[in-house]
Amino acid sequence: MYIRNYTSKNIYIADLDVVNPYFRSREHSSYLEEKNIKVIGSYLPQSGADIPAVSAEVYSIFDKKDVIGIIDMGGNSAGSLSFASFRNNADVNETDVFFVFNANRKENSTFELALGYLIDIESVLGLKVTGIINNTHLMDDTSFDDIEKGEIIADKLSKEKNIPIKFTCINNKFYHNNSKIFTKYDLFIMDYDIKNKI
Structure with a gap:
C-alpha cells in the first residue's frame, strides 16, 4: 500500500x-x-x-x-x-532482496541465528540480500525493548555482511501511543489497513 x-x-x-x-x-x-x-x-x-x-x-x-x-x-x-x-x-x-526479520521469532532471536538464516536464504535464492529491515514486534504487546533488540541484531548483521539497514518497522497503534519514540534507524510506520477492512 x-x-x-x-x-x-x-x-x-x-x-x-x-x-x-x-x-x-x-x-x-x-x-x-x-x-x-x-x-x-x-x-x-x-x-x-x-x-x-x-x-x-x-x-x-x-x-x-x-x-x-x-x-x-x-x-x-x-x-x-x-x-x-x-x-x-x-x-x-x-532486483532488491530485503531480509525482513522479527527477533522475537526463534529463528532470528540471536545475531548468530539471524546471520545463519540470512546466509541460507541467499544460498537458496542465488541472490544477495540488498537491505535489512527490522520488523521485531509482539503485535499489540510490543515494547521498546523488543524494538531495541531488533535494532541491535540488525546493526550486527549490517556490519557483518556490509548490507544497509533500510528501516525499523513499528505498527501505527504503537507509534501513536509512543510518538516520541527514538530509533537508531528510519521508522516505517505500518498501518494494518487490510486487517481493518476485512
Whole structure:
C-alpha cells in the first residue's frame, strides 16, 4: 500500500508464502485489486491450502518492464525454493532482496541465528540480500525493548555482511501511543489497513 501512494505504475504481488498462517496477501486479493494491486498466488486462488506450486503468471513480473513487482517469499526455505524456478528471469541489477526479520521469532532471536538464516536464504535464492529491515514486534504487546533488540541484531548483521539497514518497522497503534519514540534507524510506520477492512 505504501508503494501505491507513490506510483501510478501497475503493481504485482507474487505470494510464494506457503507456510505463514498469519498473513497471506493472496487471501486479501479482492481488497488489494481495488487498489490496483494485482495478486499472483497459488493455482487455487480461493483456497487456503498450503500448496507449494504457484502460478506461472509470476513470470509476468519479470517479462513486463512497466510494472513494479513484489515477491513475498515468507522468510522461509519453502518460499525461497518456490522462487528458484524464476531465478534466471530476474535482472540482478533491478532486483532488491530485503531480509525482513522479527527477533522475537526463534529463528532470528540471536545475531548468530539471524546471520545463519540470512546466509541460507541467499544460498537458496542465488541472490544477495540488498537491505535489512527490522520488523521485531509482539503485535499489540510490543515494547521498546523488543524494538531495541531488533535494532541491535540488525546493526550486527549490517556490519557483518556490509548490507544497509533500510528501516525499523513499528505498527501505527504503537507509534501513536509512543510518538516520541527514538530509533537508531528510519521508522516505517505500518498501518494494518487490510486487517481493518476485512
